Amino acid sequence: MNLQSILGNFALILFILTIFTGAIWFLDVFVLAKQRKAAADAALAEFDSRRAKLSAEGLKLETSNREELKATLLRQPAWVEYTGSFFPVILLVFCLRSFLYEPFKIPSSSMLPTLLVGDLILVNKFTYGIRLPILNKKIIEINQPQRGDVMVFKYPKDMSLDYIKRVIGVPGDKITYKNKRLTVNGQEVTYKELPDFLDEERLTYAKHYEENLTGVHHQILNDERAPTYVSGDHYFPQSELCSYDTEGFTCTVPKGHYFMMGDNRDNSADSRYWGFVPDENIVGKAFGIWMNQNVITNFDFSKLKRIGSFQ
Structure with missing residues (x-):
């Protein structure tokens, strides 16, 4: 009895998705996140220097602006957020399906x-x-x-x-x-x-x-x-x-x-x-x-x- 044949080879498709999303996830963790942090540190240092100068001139500045700037600078790009974030879920499904249990109809x-x-x-x-x-x-x-x-x-x-x-x-x-x-x-x-x-x-x-x-x-x-x-x-x-x-x-x-x-x-x-x-x-x-x-x-x-x- 034929059980199922999803898109020819679902296991292969799941494996490719795992590799693709995993590559983006690792790229972000070990490369892109560090680059964002370095860029954020430099921008915040410049922001703090400018704010200190303005404060010395007697101007009162909002402290919330710094946190908003920091969050913006450290935020993941959309293409990373919507691909790499799926990696843990896809990896879990791939491991469960490959080594433990697999559903069939x-x-x-x-x-x-x-x-x-x-x-x-x-x-x-x-x-x-x-x-x-x-x-x-x-x-x-x-x-x-x-x-x-x-x-x-x-x-x-x-x-x-x-x-x-x-x-x-x-x-x-x-x-x-x-x-x-x-x-x-x-x-x-x-x-x-x-x-x-x-x-x-x-x-x-x-x-x-x-x-x-x-x-x-x-x-x-x-x-x-x-x-x-x-x-x-x-x-x-x-x-x-x-x-x-x-x-x-x-x-x-x-x-x-x-x-x-x-x-x-x-x-x-x-x-x-x-x-x-x-x-x-x-x-x-x-x-x-x-x-x-x-x-x-x-x-x-x-x-x-x-x-x-x-x-």
């Missing part, structure tokens, strides 16, 4: 019923390791993605797009999906049937199950009308590790890669179609919903119950 239904269209979620950027902004290169190892995690990553076929899916297979796993049922490393995944789910976007019902993915319980949907086979040419990097037939497929996850699937199993473009997700594409772990867009745009306050963590 869910635009499609491929993760139903876990995530609805319009859910505004938060992604933990450090749980899978600290990465350099823009380059997305991991510099500090912390944790590895686990089966059942809901993960945001760069779409392998277009790195400008962020996708969100559930981790089904980690490196070395053998994943089999036959007749819409999963088997992981020879262990059949168990399912508990739930009442049918109404997809409010499509106005259709889907079969609704609780899936126990090697100890991680979460909900999935199946469309009985959809075929069991995976359509397409099945050509992607290391596709030789997968075999497809009319009942589904079997894939062995290569080292440093992950197999991802949407919870809305028959309405999700995922690893079944475009292949494995390499570690360098990982953005972070989705862990909570902080709002749903319909609360803001349509005043649908029933969606407030969406706020919170999810599995």
